[in-house]
Amino acid sequence: MRSAWLLGAFVALVLLFLLGPLLIAIAVAFSSGERIGFPPPGLSLRWFADALGNEQFRDAAARSLWVALAATVISVVAGTGAAVALTQGQGRFAGRAWVQAFIMLPLAIPGIVLGLALLPTAIMLGLRPGFWATVLGHAVVGIPYSAYLVLAAFAQYDPALDRASASLGVGPWRSFLRVTLPLIRPGIVSAAICTFLLSFDNVALSLFLSRGDTLPLRLMQHIQFTATPAVAAASVMLVLLSLGAMLMLGRVLRGRGTIRIAG
Amino acid sequence: MVTPVLVEARGITKRFGPRTVLEDVDLDVHEGETVVIIGASGSGKTTFLRCLNRLETPETGQVRIADVTLGRRSDGRPADERELSQQRRLFGFVFQRFNLFPHLTAMQNVALGPRRVLGVRRAEAEARAVHELTRLGLAEHVGKRPGQLSGGQQQRVAIARALAMDPRVILFDEPTSALDPELVQEVLDAMRALAGEGMTMVVVTHEMRFARSVAHRAVFMADGRIVEQGVPNDLFGAPRDERLRRFLRHLEPHHDR
Numbered sequence: 001m002r003s004a005w006l007l008g009a010f011v012a013l014v015l016l017f018l019l020g021p022l023l024i025a026i027a028v029a030f031s032s033g034e035r036i037g038f039p040p041p042g043l044s045l046r047w048f049a050d051a052l053g054n055e056q057f058r059d060a061a062a063r064s065l066w067v068a069l070a071a072t073v074i075s076v077v078a079g080t081g082a083a084v085a086l087t088q089g090q091g092r093f094a095g096r097a098w099v100q101a102f103i104m105l106p107l108a109i110p111g112i113v114l115g116l117a118l119l120p121t122a123i124m125l126g127l128r129p130g131f132w133a134t135v136l137g138h139a140v141v142g143i144p145y146s147a148y149l150v151l152a153a154f155a156q157y158d159p160a161l162d163r164a165s166a167s168l169g170v171g172p173w174r175s176f177l178r179v180t181l182p183l184i185r186p187g188i189v190s191a192a193i194c195t196f197l198l199s200f201d202n203v204a205l206s207l208f209l210s211r212g213d214t215l216p217l218r219l220m221q222h223i224q225f226t227a228t229p230a231v232a233a234a235s236v237m238l239v240l241l242s243l244g245a246m247l248m249l250g251r252v253l254r255g256r257g258t259i260r261i262a263g
Numbered sequence: 264m265v266t267p268v269l270v271e272a273r274g275i276t277k278r279f280g281p282r283t284v285l286e287d288v289d290l291d292v293h294e295g296e297t298v299v300i301i302g303a304s305g306s307g308k309t310t311f312l313r314c315l316n317r318l319e320t321p322e323t324g325q326v327r328i329a330d331v332t333l334g335r336r337s338d339g340r341p342a343d344e345r346e347l348s349q350q351r352r353l354f355g356f357v358f359q360r361f362n363l364f365p366h367l368t369a370m371q372n373v374a375l376g377p378r379r380v381l382g383v384r385r386a387e388a389e390a391r392a393v394h395e396l397t398r399l400g401l402a403e404h405v406g407k408r409p410g411q412l413s414g415g416q417q418q419r420v421a422i423a424r425a426l427a428m429d430p431r432v433i434l435f436d437e438p439t440s441a442l443d444p445e446l447v448q449e450v451l452d453a454m455r456a457l458a459g460e461g462m463t464m465v466v467v468t469h470e471m472r473f474a475r476s477v478a479h480r481a482v483f484m485a486d487g488r489i490v491e492q493g494v495p496n497d498l499f500g501a502p503r504d505e506r507l508r509r510f511l512r513h514l515e516p517h518h519d520r
């Protein structure tokens with residue numbers, strides 16, 4: 001009994017520690033005052049209207065959206081390809097474990113270091129900071145994430161099903177499309193959601209590779225120079241977006257609302 | 264049998280790395296014949312069946328079915344992957360562990376081949392699937408996924424899936440050995456009915472009563488070779504090879520059904 005009570009108190013403290021700052025940001029977002037401060041002098045929605053009406057925020061949100069979408073497509077396609085190469089068909093080659101570890105390497109490098117290394121690399125490849133440099137930079141991290149999640153899905157996949165397809169005269173490509181893909185779909189969908197979130201709120205890489213025009217960077221600049229509660233309002237909206245994506249991810253990983261492909 | 268030869272395997276040799284798993288195996292299967300293959304675990308039975316429909320590629324040897332040589336085009340040149348897929352479907356294959364597509368219903372499992380390989384329209388493919396499933400006593404289960412079916416039902420769906428491709432011969436790889444004992448009979452009954460309808464079948468099984476009562480011929484494999492073959496009652500009643508005698512002694516008390 002006593003230990004259960006202690007555990008409860010501990011969990012409450014951890015939650016407070018994790019969520020406390022978020023609660024303060026939310027409170028600030030609903031402030032009626034002119035400046036960021038706690039507690040807010042009164043409540044209003046004016047900073048939400050201000051954030052939504054802020055052209056810089058809107059442009060940055062659109063830019064971040066496109067960057068995240070492009071990075072997601074590239075990462076999921078390349079990550080799935082890597083997972084297929086590592087597990088299917090001739091995938092059981094010697095040195096496979098090394099190749100897999102190598103693909104995962106970018107995840108072990110701090111974002112700032114990676115950004116610092118990628119900027120000269122991009123320029124060497126004739127790519128100036130901007131949309132594509134940012135997209136490819138995010139993909140450098142998105143690909144290993146995607147490969148990891150799709151590999152996890154392949155771990156559940158029974159290669160005997162490929163033999164079943166073959167025995168029916170279904171060729172390898174068609175079998176991949178009709179049998180393999182639907183069965184690893186939860187992995188692909190979670191890869192897409194994770195990569196999207198990863199890119200959408202990335203600061204470390206965008207700092208080097210973009211022209212300072214992604215949403216997280218704009219919010220940072222705003223905090224440095226203007227610091228109205230509009231930043232908090234924008235953040236609250238971002239949190240809601242991420243939360244929505246996380247809920248979707250949870251559904252996918254529990255396997256609900258997936259696998260609905262007809263023969 | 265007096266019917267013509269339908270499947271002719273000649274000199275099949277298969278290696279996995281340094282190991283020779285099949286060595287110079289010949290087998291003829293006649294039209295409408297049921298051949299049972301027995302042999303200890305690891306003797307190469309599964310590999311041999313897979314060499315017949317080229318799920319495995321033998322190092323040497325040829326398989327002919329009707330007037331098709333597997334892996335070769337009619338002009339004698341090597342077949343590409345697509346042509347091989349087309350040839351492969353002359354054989355149906357029923358796996359030990361069913362290998363149904365878990366994301367598809369029974370009907371979709373059976374309709375997949377006709378739709379995607381034979382190019383049959385969806386409605387027609389589904390009608391064919393329902394027909395085959397009904398024939399195997401699964402009319403009430405057409406809309407269920409494999410996970411909702413018993414092992415015996417799953418294996419019957421797998422048989423229906425093979426039948427829907429209208430194969431010339433069906434290969435069964437220990438179709439009942441992954442089943443709970445009480446589910447074995449329904450699958451054997453389905454196979455018995457197929458044999459009765461004149462389907463050509465090659466069956467790896469240790470169900471001796473099935474072998475005695477259904478098979479026209481029994482083949483004993485050991486160490487990657489066919490060691491002895493004959494009419495089941497002769498082969499089981501008066502085995503000549505010492506390995507076969509030992510095998511039968513170990514088998515009969517546990518497996519006779």
Ligand SMILES: Nc1ncnc2c1ncn2[C@@H]1O[C@H](COP(=O)(O)OP(=O)(O)O)[C@@H](O)[C@H]1O
Nearest residue numbers: 279280284302303304305306307308309310311
């Ligand atoms: N893909 C494979 N790679 C390497 N060895 C294999 C493979 N498949 C089967 N073998 C080996 O070939 C031998 C025959 O196997 P198998 O045909 O499955 O025998 P059976 O079906 O009679 O039990 C076994 O020793 C097995 O270990």
Ligand SMILES: [Mg+2]
Nearest residue numbers: 308309310437
């Ligand atoms: Mg076997």
